[in-house]
Amino acid sequence: MANVNDHATTALFTCLEELISLRQDSDDTYFHWMAAGAVYRKENLAYLQVHLAELQAWRKLKSGSMGKHEAFVDADNFIRTINGLPGNSSKLLWDIYKVVLDKATFPNQRKITAEEEETLKKLHAELAVLQPLSDDYSLVYDTVYGDYNELRMKAMYDEEFALKFALNGSIYKKKVDQAMQNWITLGHKGTVERYQNDIQNINRETSENWINTLKKRLQENVLDDTSESASYYSTLGIKDIFDETLNWTEFTIDSTTIENIDTQSKHRFTQNTESTSGMWFWKSRSTQSSHGTSAKSEETEKLAVSKISFKLLQVPIHRPWFDATIIECGAWKWNNPDMDPLSTGGDNPTGDMVAYPTTAIFVKDLSVEVDNLSLLDSVSDSARTTQYNTVGPFRLFRKRENSSRTDATESHEEVSEMEDKKGKMNNPDVQLIGFRCHQLERTPSI
DSSP, X not given: OTTTTSHHHHHHHHHHHHHHHHHOOOSOOEEEXXXXXXXXXXXXXXXXXXXXXXXXHHHHOOTTOHHHHHHHHHHHHHHHHTTEETTEEEEEHHHHHHHHHHHEEOTTOOOOOHHHHXXXXXXXXXXXXXXXXXXHHHHHHHHHHHHHHHHHHHHTTOHHHHHHHHHHHHHHHHHHHHHHHHHHHTSOHHXXXXXXXXXXXXXXXXXXXXXHHHHHHHHHTEEEOSSSSOEEOOEESSXXXXXXXXXXXXXXXXXXXXXXXXXXXXXXXXXXXXXXXTSEEEOOSSSXXXXXXXXXXXXXXXXXXXXXXXXXXXXXXXXXXXXXXXXXXXXXXXXXXXXXXXXXXXXXXXXXXXXXXXXXXXXXEEEEEEXXXXXXXXXXXXXXXXXXXEETTEEOSOOOTTOSSOOTTOOHHHHHTTBOTTSEEEEOSEEEEEEEEEEOOSBSOO
């Protein structure tokens, strides 16, 4: 990706990562960014509110039901997007997962007993009832904890938020404590975790049965096996991200924040290709450029961004076919010693699966303040929607209202709707801009 190490881009990703970490306490700190935000409308994600069986039926629909068939295509495209892997443009998560199920060998495996088989059946039956309930209360806890932690962290650096935290911090903390209590008592948190632990303990010792169970679960969740690469049902923890009552968090990033930031971004990019990230820079308050030089000839060809505002929502990804425990249990190795590790681990890991997405990062109501918006008057319509179409992972221009797909040839009139007299470019669309990912240690480890 061009210009990924310049100050403007690296500083933006660093700041985004810090803001996102305020909202969710998680060990998943490996960030996987889109080259440009993927824009979605409500109809594109209609599948989130239907059951697996209905979605499987959509695939089989032929002529006369094109509406539902198109909905399946939207669903399949989105599912493939949220199963992409950082640094691997040729394989998806399920591709790697199937290799593990086929090629992993467990040196210390034994046969499962009849008693253990009966125990597993009972535990899975109980979890089928309790797990969805526990997930709902877990999501509520994550949300209220995010509210509390965000206010607490901001209070450390801002006097206004320090006063707000002094006045209201205890109220936020009570909400966190109550959400945890509800998760424990009403969401059966302890019971679910105990059942999961019991299942894992049996599975680790009886890997053949474990792998057969996971292969069966994978096949039960297949959506489209008619193409060369099958797809498998995956969904989000929030069924309607377009619900106006959802708690989207508002953020603003300005040049003052950027000038003071330590640009040590941990970001990884979706694809390594030519990008438009270099067609903008942070407008510095000083006489010099944001690059620390006075190379005005370079700056005059870029958008001078002074402020970016947006609303952000983090949504957990659910994959009923995927069990990360088998990958990370540390009890297996490849049946072919010449096979490369999935990940070498460490600070600069390599491999086909160094991390996998656990949380989708959405933004909406994007507003970008630009000091030299007149620059766009001198560029072609195609340049507006290609070279100047993004700021970091944010997509600046909207889709056509009458299309469910992004059109890269939007007219000058459509683009100009984005520009107002105050030098702002506004895009209210919901965009998927990246993922929080779980990073693997060296895998396999034996």
